[in-house]
């Protein structure tokens with residue numbers, strides 16, 4: 387009897403810790419006083435491809451993801467404009483533990499899958515694996531209805547805007563990044579269980595610069 391109770395207790399405990407690991411992570415609200423002045427961020431913006439072995443704090447993550455495409459108005463609009471406000475760009479975080487999705491409406495991270503899949507983002511550019519995480523911009527083309535050449539162009543522009551927000555936020559916050567189009571797009575879409583009307587467009591590995 388006691389043995390059965392112990393086993394049941396162990397099962398309950400392990401599923402609880404699994405739940406804790408897989409549940410949403412609430413991010414700290416963006417600190418509006420963080421970082422440099424805007425013009426200084428433009429002056430500092432550059433592609434950096436050497437990353438130190440150092441993680442970001444949760445506050446840094448909150449600041450960065452909010453700057454990338456967080457909600458900045460009561461009506462649900464974002465720091466990143468989008469074609470007809472479709473908000474079709476979905477932002478995924480690939481880190482050493484797994485993949486999660488940034489949800490602007492709740493300023494939180496939703497767990498998607500366990501495992502280190504940064505290699506799919508690197509796609510042969512090994513420096514990407516040194517960055518603690520990569521942010522991947524994936525367009526949900528269902529928002530456009532008709533997926534034609536113009537819709538793909540608009541989605542690419544929108545992804546580029548999010549990517550540039552990330553680059554400027556990194557420059558202002560003392561972080562390192564590089565905008566990239568290279569990645570194993572089809573494998574990423576399949577890993578995340580997304581329908582084939584999603585397109586992986588851009589990514590930004592992020593971390594701290596490794597200075598020589």
Ligand SMILES: Cc1cc2nc3c(=O)[nH]c(=O)nc-3n(C[C@H](O)[C@H](O)[C@H](O)COP(=O)(O)O)c2cc1C
Pocket residue numbers: 431432433434511564565566567568
């Ligand atoms: C659309 C786009 C795609 C890019 N793709 C890659 C890439 O796959 N790999 C990479 O190392 N850099 C990539 N870059 C970074 C450019 O090489 C870099 O921005 C350019 O050399 C200018 O350097 P700077 O960013 O320091 O001004 C890309 C940049 C853009 C805008």
